[in-house]
Amino acid sequence: MESNTPQQAGATPVPESVTNALMRIQPPYNSFHQHNGIPHMGANGYGQDANASSGARARGASMSSNTNNTLQPATTSVINLSNSSDVVIGPMTQYQGSVTIYQYMDATVEASRIASGRNNQNRGLPSTEQSTVLRQERYFLYGVLILFTIIAFSTALYFIINSKESDSSPRQPDILFGNNYVSGTLPNLGNGHLIIDRRNWGAQEAVRGRYPLKSPIPYVLITHIGVQSSPCMDMHRCTILMRTIQDAAVAEMGLPDISNNFYLGGDGFIYVGRGWEIANAYANQTLAINFMGDFVRHQPNEKQFSALEHLLAHGVVENYLAKDYKIVAHNQTKKTRSPGPYIYERISKMPRWSTCGTPGYRVCGSELGLPPVWDQDFPKKQK
Template sequence: MEEDRASVRSAINPNPLTSAANSALWSLQGHSSGHPVNSSPAALPQNIFTNPAIQPSSVINLSNSSDVVIGPMTQYQGPVTIYQYMDATVEARSMQAGGGINQNRTTENTSILQKLSTSSKLLILLIVVVVIVAGVIIYIEIEQNNRKPDPGPILFGNSYEHGTFPNLGNGHLVIDRDQWGASELAKNLKIPLKHPIPYVLITHIGVQSKPCENVYRCSIKMRTIQDSAIAEKNLPDIQANFYVGDDGNIYVGRGWDYANTYANDTLAVTFMGDYGRYEPNEKQLEAAQYLLAHAVTNKYIDLAYKLVAQNQTKVTKSPGANVYRHIKTWYHFYPCGMDDHPRCGVELGLPDVWDGKM
């Protein structure tokens, strides 16, 4: 029987090395057959597993098989090693399938996180916008509550409409109290001026005061005059009704409606400087004349008003020799208190010396 099996193996594989390898492969039998593998160790031939020089002529892939017998049922006694080879293509497909599922799940989770993140950002942005808008509204309300009442517009034109205080013409502007920065410490004035006013009184600052040549410096001078009147002279406000700057502009003092500190029934117009030392310029003199023309047109002063200098009403150098020299040539100048003329204001019952403090 052994000889027959040997001959069969020789017939199939005449090469003795290949025959020995095939003998080893044919001897493998599935365990499900129930036959033990018996063989004598001494008679174990060289095979592909014990001899590295021997390589199989072919490779057989088995799957889902049982009771498989390859070649003659030669039984071996001794250890048998079985190698299992997995199809790499099947494994790769399995890994790709698993990876695709994980990738889809990862993408879906990332999309949800992105959506949540965007919603959170929009919510935070909305909250910030609401807070900012609320803050702006509160700030505007506070500013409106603290804002002073609008003193009214200054009209820059050559019209003389009643109830307005326009540009007096020819570039002579009117600088109102709020514009030059009048102090809030000024008290309410109580003595009104009755219109039309019969007298216009011309004065100057004096005491070596240098004329101011622009709005900035004239505004500072106005604040200084007002502070001195309130703090040092204990007056409720600045002294005169209007002030004439060297810049050719008119600065509002007590205005049209309240009495000055010199005398009732007079409109006091003060030149801002010491005009015993300095000469008034042409635009300053013109600004004063434009102011008086505006007053006549709006019936603040009498059509036949009397223009007098302060040195005609009391012993003083005001309004300075240089200003006095000019106003004596003006049409409404009244020479009261000079030569044989009666004293100023006698017809109105004004005192001998115009030195009131109000």
């Protein structure tokens, strides 16, 4: 057996932070250091041969006495063994009684780990920074869940309240077109032009015209009320005016019913007089439409002209009016101020207006055999 013991290499001093950590984690070492005079780690370190590249490396710690009765850490030795058996390195010492062994190298390594933040106790545990990040992520997820819960609850509450309100509110009847509508509803010709039938404005039930009106109708006659009548601007006033007109026609003029087939109110509604199936008081084979008011003094509003256009379009679609029907003013068929200059100026510019009855033109309805004066239901004056 050959033994090669190199010279002691220069010991690497232990950092101050490691020494302090060693003092904190190893109270027994600290006490032993104070009572046995172990030199400070900064003065005597533990070294390792820098040239040892292979072979067995043995490290240990031993104490020996010198002239100053102090303990020195052992140096690192390199021993090369070949073809040997039963090798014992170092003295074989037997102790009787209690023995305490201090592992100074392990304490030094542990202190180094503490100083660098790699303590064995913290191994495998998340760092404080990671724990903080996880805690923040957890709080964020909790906040998102709470927010979604609040939104879902608010949405459900909104729909519940709306459903209750819709159930409690009365349902409006559907507005239908034409004559086949449910009793109690008002048909609408579009653009807010409601049809107010005889029952809704309070017509006398037993009153009815004499002659039936055959379709399609070739002439449309435009009249007005006159007699210094102000235009009615809402359903309440217009229905009162309709009842007044009917009462005057029956009681004062001796007519079988109200004069015209339809009446246009200032509210834009269309009030049914004799309707589509009964001839008016002026001439058979004509449809008489009245502007409610005195339009010698007043101007009609646009709602009334819009109602006229919708009513005429409805008559053509439903085949009540002829495809080539003609529009004439009341003063073209009889000496009268009706329908007033304001209305006559407007209807004379309509595409379906006819020049009949004006100077130089034939009498209106002469091709149908109608009389020169259209007043079939009015009492004849005695000569």
